[in-house]
Amino acid sequence: xxxxxxxxxxxxxxxxxxxxxxxxxxxxxxxxxxxxxxxxxxxxxxxxxxxxxxxxxxxxxxxxxxxxxxxxxxxxxxxxxxxxxxxxxxxxxxxxxxxxxxxxxxxxxxxxxxxxxxxxxxxxxxxxxxxxxxxxxxxxxxxxxxxxxxxxxxxxxxxxxxxxxxxxxxxxxxxxxxxxxxxxxxxxxxxxxxxxxxxxxxxxxxxxxxxxxxxxxxxx
Amino acid sequence: xxxxxxxxxxxxxxxxxxxxxxxxxxxxxxxxxxxxxxxxxxxxxxxxxxxxxxxxxxxxxxxxxxxxxxxxxx
Numbered sequence: 001x002x003x004x005x006x007x008x009x010x011x012x013x014x015x016x017x018x019x020x021x022x023x024x025x026x027x028x029x030x031x032x033x034x035x036x037x038x039x040x041x042x043x044x045x046x047x048x049x050x051x052x053x054x055x056x057x058x059x060x061x062x063x064x065x066x067x068x069x070x071x072x073x074x075x076x077x078x079x080x081x082x083x084x085x086x087x088x089x090x091x092x093x094x095x096x097x098x099x100x101x102x103x104x105x106x107x108x109x110x111x112x113x114x115x116x117x118x119x120x121x122x123x124x125x126x127x128x129x130x131x132x133x134x135x136x137x138x139x140x141x142x143x144x145x146x147x148x149x150x151x152x153x154x155x156x157x158x159x160x161x162x163x164x165x166x167x168x169x170x171x172x173x174x175x176x177x178x179x180x181x182x183x184x185x186x187x188x189x190x191x192x193x194x195x196x197x198x199x200x201x202x203x204x205x206x207x208x209x210x211x212x213x214x215x216x217x218x219x220x
Numbered sequence: 221x222x223x224x225x226x227x228x229x230x231x232x233x234x235x236x237x238x239x240x241x242x243x244x245x246x247x248x249x250x251x252x253x254x255x256x257x258x259x260x261x262x263x264x265x266x267x268x269x270x271x272x273x274x275x276x277x278x279x280x281x282x283x284x285x286x287x288x289x290x291x292x293x294x
Contacts, residue, residue, distance in 0.1 A: 024261060025222040025268070031260040034249075070260060 024100035
Protein backbone atom coordinates (compact mmCIF):
# COMPACT_ATOMS: atom_id res chain seq x y z
CA UNK A 1 0.00 0.00 0.00
CA UNK A 2 1.29 3.43 -0.91
CA UNK A 3 2.39 5.48 2.07
CA UNK A 4 0.52 8.67 2.80
CA UNK A 5 2.39 11.71 1.60
CA UNK A 6 2.34 15.07 3.32
CA UNK A 7 1.73 18.31 1.45
CA UNK A 8 4.87 20.24 2.12
CA UNK A 9 4.90 24.00 1.70
CA UNK A 10 7.69 25.11 -0.60
CA UNK A 11 10.54 27.54 0.02
CA UNK A 12 9.99 30.93 -1.58
CA UNK A 13 6.21 30.50 -1.79
CA UNK A 14 3.67 32.32 0.41
CA UNK A 15 3.11 30.54 3.71
CA UNK A 16 -0.37 28.97 3.89
CA UNK A 17 -2.75 31.41 5.53
CA UNK A 18 -4.52 30.55 8.77
CA UNK A 19 -6.66 31.89 11.55
CA UNK A 20 -5.93 30.12 14.81
CA UNK A 21 -7.01 29.98 18.40
CA UNK A 22 -3.89 30.66 20.47
CA UNK A 23 -2.95 31.29 24.07
CA UNK A 24 -2.84 35.00 23.09
CA UNK A 25 -6.24 35.06 21.39
CA UNK A 26 -7.27 34.49 17.78
CA UNK A 27 -4.33 35.20 15.47
CA UNK A 28 -3.98 35.20 11.70
CA UNK A 29 -0.78 34.73 9.78
CA UNK A 30 -1.30 38.23 8.35
CA UNK A 31 -1.13 39.70 11.87
CA UNK A 32 2.63 39.03 11.69
CA UNK A 33 3.30 40.83 8.42
CA UNK A 34 6.26 43.17 8.62
CA UNK A 35 8.10 40.86 10.99
CA UNK A 36 9.81 37.50 10.75
CA UNK A 37 7.91 34.56 12.18
CA UNK A 38 9.19 31.24 13.48
CA UNK A 39 6.18 28.94 13.33
CA UNK A 40 7.10 25.71 15.06
CA UNK A 41 5.21 22.60 16.06
CA UNK A 42 5.80 20.26 18.96
CA UNK A 43 4.36 16.78 19.51
CA UNK A 44 2.50 17.34 22.76
CA UNK A 45 2.25 19.42 25.92
CA UNK A 46 3.63 17.99 29.17
CA UNK A 47 6.25 15.90 27.40
CA UNK A 48 9.94 16.07 28.34
CA UNK A 49 11.71 16.99 25.10
CA UNK A 50 9.06 19.61 24.23
CA UNK A 51 9.42 21.14 27.67
CA UNK A 52 13.16 21.54 27.19
CA UNK A 53 12.54 23.10 23.79
CA UNK A 54 10.05 25.64 25.12
CA UNK A 55 12.47 26.61 27.87
CA UNK A 56 15.25 26.99 25.30
CA UNK A 57 13.06 29.12 23.02
CA UNK A 58 12.03 31.30 25.96
CA UNK A 59 15.64 31.76 27.04
CA UNK A 60 16.52 33.09 23.58
CA UNK A 61 13.30 35.07 23.15
CA UNK A 62 14.99 38.47 23.56
CA UNK A 63 17.54 37.51 20.90
CA UNK A 64 14.70 36.68 18.53
CA UNK A 65 12.96 39.97 19.33
CA UNK A 66 16.16 41.93 18.62
CA UNK A 67 15.99 40.49 15.11
CA UNK A 68 12.30 41.43 14.64
CA UNK A 69 11.29 37.80 14.98
CA UNK A 70 8.20 36.47 16.75
CA UNK A 71 7.76 32.87 17.83
CA UNK A 72 4.51 30.95 17.41
CA UNK A 73 4.18 27.42 18.74
CA UNK A 74 1.65 24.82 17.66
CA UNK A 75 0.43 21.43 18.74
CA UNK A 76 -2.84 19.53 18.51
CA UNK A 77 -3.47 20.04 22.23
CA UNK A 78 -6.21 22.31 23.60
CA UNK A 79 -5.86 25.87 24.87
CA UNK A 80 -6.51 24.62 28.43
CA UNK A 81 -3.69 22.12 28.07
CA UNK A 82 -1.33 24.81 26.71
CA UNK A 83 -2.20 27.16 29.56
CA UNK A 84 -1.75 24.45 32.18
CA UNK A 85 1.58 23.41 30.68
CA UNK A 86 3.12 26.89 30.43
CA UNK A 87 1.94 27.63 33.97
CA UNK A 88 3.62 24.40 35.06
CA UNK A 89 6.85 25.34 33.28
CA UNK A 90 6.85 28.70 35.04
CA UNK A 91 6.04 27.18 38.42
CA UNK A 92 8.43 24.21 38.29
CA UNK A 93 11.19 25.43 36.01
CA UNK A 94 11.00 29.17 36.66
CA UNK A 95 10.71 30.07 32.97
CA UNK A 96 7.90 32.21 31.59
CA UNK A 97 6.80 31.34 28.06
CA UNK A 98 6.27 34.71 26.39
CA UNK A 99 5.07 33.68 22.94
CA UNK A 100 1.66 32.40 21.75
CA UNK A 101 0.86 28.74 21.14
CA UNK A 102 -1.75 27.55 18.64
CA UNK A 103 -4.29 24.97 19.74
CA UNK A 104 -4.74 23.10 16.47
CA UNK A 105 -7.23 20.57 17.78
CA UNK A 106 -8.72 19.77 14.38
CA UNK A 107 -5.21 19.58 12.82
CA UNK A 108 -6.23 22.06 10.12
CA UNK A 109 -2.97 24.03 10.22
CA UNK A 110 -0.85 20.96 10.88
CA UNK A 111 -2.18 19.40 7.68
CA UNK A 112 -1.73 22.61 5.66
CA UNK A 113 1.89 22.80 6.71
CA UNK A 114 2.63 19.08 6.51
CA UNK A 115 3.41 18.81 10.19
CA UNK A 116 2.04 15.30 10.72
CA UNK A 117 4.30 12.56 9.40
CA UNK A 118 2.61 9.19 9.64
CA UNK A 119 5.95 7.41 9.89
CA UNK A 120 6.55 9.21 13.19
CA UNK A 121 3.03 9.53 14.58
CA UNK A 122 -0.46 9.53 13.09
CA UNK A 123 -1.75 11.98 15.67
CA UNK A 124 1.07 14.21 16.87
CA UNK A 125 2.93 16.89 14.96
CA UNK A 126 6.64 16.32 14.46
CA UNK A 127 9.14 19.04 15.37
CA UNK A 128 8.76 21.42 12.43
CA UNK A 129 10.16 24.91 12.04
CA UNK A 130 8.92 27.27 9.36
CA UNK A 131 10.78 30.54 9.04
CA UNK A 132 8.47 33.06 7.39
CA UNK A 133 9.75 36.44 6.25
CA UNK A 134 8.07 39.86 6.68
CA UNK A 135 6.33 39.44 3.30
CA UNK A 136 4.83 36.13 4.36
CA UNK A 137 7.09 33.90 2.29
CA UNK A 138 8.53 30.65 3.59
CA UNK A 139 12.29 31.06 3.71
CA UNK A 140 13.42 27.94 5.56
CA UNK A 141 11.94 24.68 6.80
CA UNK A 142 13.38 22.26 9.35
CA UNK A 143 12.00 18.91 10.43
CA UNK A 144 13.20 17.05 13.49
CA UNK A 145 11.91 13.69 14.69
CA UNK A 146 9.95 13.25 17.89
CA UNK A 147 13.01 12.03 19.78
CA UNK A 148 15.39 14.89 18.98
CA UNK A 149 15.14 18.34 20.51
CA UNK A 150 15.94 21.26 18.24
CA UNK A 151 18.98 23.53 18.50
CA UNK A 152 17.58 27.03 19.06
CA UNK A 153 20.96 28.62 18.40
CA UNK A 154 20.89 27.05 14.94
CA UNK A 155 17.46 28.56 14.31
CA UNK A 156 18.80 31.95 15.39
CA UNK A 157 21.85 31.46 13.16
CA UNK A 158 19.61 30.59 10.24
CA UNK A 159 17.65 33.81 10.75
CA UNK A 160 20.90 35.79 10.95
CA UNK A 161 21.99 34.20 7.68
CA UNK A 162 18.68 34.93 5.92
CA UNK A 163 18.63 38.52 7.14
CA UNK A 164 22.26 38.98 6.07
CA UNK A 165 21.46 37.58 2.64
CA UNK A 166 18.54 39.99 2.26
CA UNK A 167 20.52 43.00 3.44
CA UNK A 168 23.75 42.47 1.52
CA UNK A 169 22.70 40.21 -1.38
CA UNK A 170 25.29 37.59 -0.46
CA UNK A 171 25.26 33.93 0.50
CA UNK A 172 26.66 32.37 3.65
CA UNK A 173 29.07 29.44 3.71
CA UNK A 174 29.02 26.31 5.84
CA UNK A 175 29.08 26.94 9.57
CA UNK A 176 28.82 30.70 8.98
CA UNK A 177 28.06 32.90 11.94
CA UNK A 178 27.66 36.68 12.15
CA UNK A 179 31.03 38.39 11.68
CA UNK A 180 32.44 35.65 9.45
CA UNK A 181 33.20 36.34 5.76
CA UNK A 182 30.30 35.81 3.39
CA UNK A 183 30.21 34.33 -0.10
CA UNK A 184 30.07 36.70 -3.06
CA UNK A 185 27.48 35.50 -5.61
CA UNK A 186 29.41 33.68 -8.38
CA UNK A 187 29.67 35.21 -11.85
CA UNK A 188 27.08 33.99 -14.33
CA UNK A 189 28.98 34.57 -17.59
CA UNK A 190 32.45 33.64 -18.82
CA UNK A 191 33.27 37.33 -19.16
CA UNK A 192 32.24 38.02 -15.59
CA UNK A 193 34.25 34.99 -14.44
CA UNK A 194 37.39 36.42 -16.09
CA UNK A 195 36.66 39.80 -14.55
CA UNK A 196 36.06 38.41 -11.06
CA UNK A 197 39.68 37.44 -10.43
CA UNK A 198 40.98 40.69 -11.90
CA UNK A 199 38.86 42.87 -9.61
CA UNK A 200 39.05 40.65 -6.54
CA UNK A 201 41.75 42.64 -4.75
CA UNK A 202 40.21 46.05 -5.36
CA UNK A 203 36.77 44.76 -4.31
CA UNK A 204 38.22 43.31 -1.12
CA UNK A 205 37.39 39.73 -2.11
CA UNK A 206 39.41 36.73 -1.02
CA UNK A 207 39.06 34.27 -3.90
CA UNK A 208 39.94 30.58 -4.02
CA UNK A 209 38.89 30.62 -7.64
CA UNK A 210 36.51 32.58 -9.86
CA UNK A 211 33.42 30.89 -8.41
CA UNK A 212 34.44 30.90 -4.75
CA UNK A 213 35.10 34.36 -3.37
CA UNK A 214 34.57 35.65 0.13
CA UNK A 215 34.31 39.13 1.55
CA UNK A 216 33.98 40.72 4.97
CA UNK A 217 30.86 42.73 5.64
CA UNK A 218 30.96 46.15 7.26
CA UNK A 219 30.91 46.02 11.08
CA UNK A 220 27.45 46.25 12.66
CA UNK B 221 -4.16 38.87 24.41
CA UNK B 222 -7.91 38.69 23.86
CA UNK B 223 -9.43 42.17 23.80
CA UNK B 224 -13.04 41.13 24.27
CA UNK B 225 -14.22 39.07 27.24
CA UNK B 226 -16.90 36.40 26.93
CA UNK B 227 -19.52 38.93 28.07
CA UNK B 228 -18.69 41.12 25.07
CA UNK B 229 -16.94 43.87 27.02
CA UNK B 230 -13.34 44.96 26.39
CA UNK B 231 -10.67 43.33 28.56
CA UNK B 232 -7.84 45.40 30.04
CA UNK B 233 -5.89 44.76 26.81
CA UNK B 234 -8.90 45.97 24.84
CA UNK B 235 -9.22 49.09 26.98
CA UNK B 236 -5.53 49.85 26.42
CA UNK B 237 -6.10 49.81 22.64
CA UNK B 238 -9.23 51.95 22.96
CA UNK B 239 -7.32 54.46 25.11
CA UNK B 240 -4.64 54.69 22.43
CA UNK B 241 -7.36 55.89 20.04
CA UNK B 242 -8.73 58.52 22.40
CA UNK B 243 -6.90 61.37 20.68
CA UNK B 244 -8.02 60.36 17.20
CA UNK B 245 -7.56 57.75 14.51
CA UNK B 246 -4.35 55.79 14.42
CA UNK B 247 -2.62 52.99 12.55
CA UNK B 248 -1.94 49.63 14.20
CA UNK B 249 1.78 50.42 14.01
CA UNK B 250 1.31 53.70 15.92
CA UNK B 251 -0.89 51.98 18.49
CA UNK B 252 1.79 49.31 18.96
CA UNK B 253 4.36 52.06 19.60
CA UNK B 254 2.06 53.95 21.98
CA UNK B 255 1.05 50.90 24.01
CA UNK B 256 4.29 48.90 23.79
CA UNK B 257 2.31 45.87 22.62
CA UNK B 258 3.49 43.60 19.81
CA UNK B 259 2.03 44.58 16.44
CA UNK B 260 0.46 41.16 15.90
CA UNK B 261 -1.53 41.49 19.12
CA UNK B 262 -2.60 45.01 18.21
CA UNK B 263 -3.87 43.83 14.82
CA UNK B 264 -5.79 40.90 16.30
CA UNK B 265 -7.13 43.07 19.12
CA UNK B 266 -8.39 45.76 16.76
CA UNK B 267 -10.13 43.07 14.73
CA UNK B 268 -11.93 41.86 17.85
CA UNK B 269 -12.84 45.39 18.91
CA UNK B 270 -14.17 46.09 15.43
CA UNK B 271 -16.37 42.98 15.44
CA UNK B 272 -17.70 44.02 18.84
CA UNK B 273 -18.45 47.52 17.52
CA UNK B 274 -15.97 49.52 19.61
CA UNK B 275 -13.76 50.68 16.73
CA UNK B 276 -14.12 51.09 12.99
CA UNK B 277 -11.68 51.27 10.12
CA UNK B 278 -10.85 54.60 8.54
CA UNK B 279 -9.58 53.80 5.07
CA UNK B 280 -7.40 50.72 4.80
CA UNK B 281 -4.81 51.40 7.44
CA UNK B 282 -6.27 53.37 10.33
CA UNK B 283 -8.76 52.79 13.12
CA UNK B 284 -10.96 55.15 15.12
CA UNK B 285 -13.35 54.83 18.04
CA UNK B 286 -17.05 54.36 17.40
CA UNK B 287 -19.55 56.14 19.63
CA UNK B 288 -19.82 52.88 21.58
CA UNK B 289 -16.04 52.78 22.05
CA UNK B 290 -15.77 56.46 22.94
CA UNK B 291 -18.53 56.08 25.53
CA UNK B 292 -16.39 53.60 27.48
CA UNK B 293 -13.60 56.15 27.87
CA UNK B 294 -15.76 58.89 29.37
